[in-house]
Amino acid sequence: MDLIRWGIVATGNISGSFTRDLAELPDAEVTAVASRSMASADRFAEVHGIAQRFDDYRALIDSKVVDVLYIGTPHPQHYAVARAALEAGVAVLCEKPVTLNARQARDLADLSRANGTLFAEAMWMRTDPVIQAYFEDLRSGVIGAPKQVLADFGFFKPELPERLLRPDLGGGALLDLGIYPATFTYMALGKPEAMTAMAEVNEDGVDLVTSMIWRYPGAMASLTCGMTAQLPWIAAVSGPEGSLMLPHRWHHPDHYIRRTAKGDERITVPKSGLGYHYEAAEVMRSLRAGLTECPAFPHDETIDILDLLDEARRQTGVTYPGDDEFLGG
Ligand SMILES: NC(=O)c1ccc[n+]([C@@H]2O[C@H](COP(=O)([O-])OP(=O)(O)OC[C@H]3O[C@@H](n4cnc5c(N)ncnc54)[C@H](OP(=O)(O)O)[C@@H]3O)[C@@H](O)[C@H]2O)c1
Missing domain, CATH: 3.40.50.720 (NAD(P)-binding Rossmann-like Domain)
Known part of the structure; x- marks a missing residue:
């Protein structure tokens, strides 16, 4: 070999x-x-x-x-x-x-x-086997057309790693953590037609919390990330027929929940390593x-998502x- x-x-x-x-x-x-x-x-x-x-x-x-x-x-x-x-x-x-x-x-x-x-x-996250199964399920139409996305990513630690707070090291919630909800939402709904962002920015110009709404024709996504609270750290896509929910630390999950008229089903996929x-x-x-x-890892999608993060930073002044x-x- x-x-x-x-x-x-x-x-x-x-x-x-x-x-x-x-x-x-x-x-x-x-x-x-x-x-x-x-x-x-x-x-x-x-x-x-x-x-x-x-x-x-x-x-x-x-x-x-x-x-x-x-x-x-x-x-x-x-x-x-x-x-x-x-x-x-x-x-x-x-x-x-x-x-x-x-x-x-x-x-x-x-x-x-x-x-x-x-x-x-x-x-x-894109190559995680559970995430891949999740998106296959979504695309099969099991919950109908996706109408709403909710995704958050955040935690509080009394002593944050220096990297997360220093502007010269790219500190801040959006680039380090918010990129996960952004990528997840993009994978579910693609590029939004409009977006709005707000942030709590500290005296060094680093965003401690950033929240965004992405709007699509017939769909909407709420994304948030932060370093000041123990967030639920979950993600879900919902449609008229149900929801697909990823649990705490959803970017590398061991299962997801499919909630439809049949009730809740726990979907697991075998994985190894980290x-x-x-x-x-x-x-x-x-x-x-x-x-x-x-x-x-399509280049166009990497770039589109960074364009959206750029726009969020333009709106929040980071x-x-x-x-x-x-x-x-
Ligand atoms: N995919 C994931 O799950 C995941 C998780 C955490 C972080 N990340 C990403 O990985 C990157 C690194 O994060 P990390 O948590 O590994 O950070 P880290 O523990 O602080 O390590 C970063 C390393 O980068 C090197 N470095 C080069 N220039 C530096 C500078 N000016 N100041 C400090 N270190 C410098 C250092 O290695 P040397 O001293 O050996 O040169 C340092 O040990 C970030 O972009 C982050 O977004 C990804």
Whole structure:
């Protein structure tokens, strides 16, 4: 079996979870890791049994020892690293939000197409087996035409990770958490004809809470996210014949509830690992098929969703130092 060689950029929280899950795939090999510091690269490499270590992201991209790069830096750092990899012909799976804004994501999608190099946003929810079963069910018409979506994502922690509160690290609820309700709603109803957003913004300009209404011809969605309250953290699509409901921590669920005239049915789908290897497997299938875009992570949808988040930020006045960074021609 041909192994696909992964390189990991950044040694933080999500890089660790993703790398752990790659062990679920017998045809994946993690050949290298890069950190801003050698001590951290060494530490990460020891935990995950990785041979090559770099103290510079660029050195890993230039090393030619990987087929695909996984990027797990904070959001403002995604764009430059992903662009450098795509320019060098190294495929990219980059954490969500793939960039700070739609303009940067459009540039990466254009470069991916021009260079024939795969580029995907690591929106792992899209490849979760329960979520996939959920959307198959929805599309079968079991609840009739979808009329309303409710989706929230939020929690309160007395000590939030620094990353979530610092503007220079892309802090704020919308980009980190709100992207899940936004992606879910887009998957259910597509692009809205109108949207409105309101936010509670702190003195540093970071949104602690953002709520949005997306309006469609004949349908409506309510989305909210926040870092000040223990939200129910659930999502549902409803139609005249019933509802499909995803429970607490719905973006990686172990079941959903189909509520129709027949009563409540609990639908489960067997899963393994933490859930990150499903997105990795999708990337590997796409690479082997010679694609530059994964069927589960369409570039147009990634960009549309960032356009909607841009519009929400325009309405709520949230900006980031990296918003103007643009490396395209
Ligand atoms: N899919 C998911 O379930 C999920 C979950 C959590 C987060 N995420 C996404 O993953 C990204 C990272 O989140 P995380 O929770 O893993 O963050 P984290 O624990 O803070 O780790 C981020 C890593 O990025 C690197 N980095 C590069 N430039 C940095 C800078 N200026 N300041 C701080 N760190 C910097 C650091 O690694 P080195 O020191 O090794 O360079 C750091 O350890 C975010 O975009 C987030 O939205 C996704």
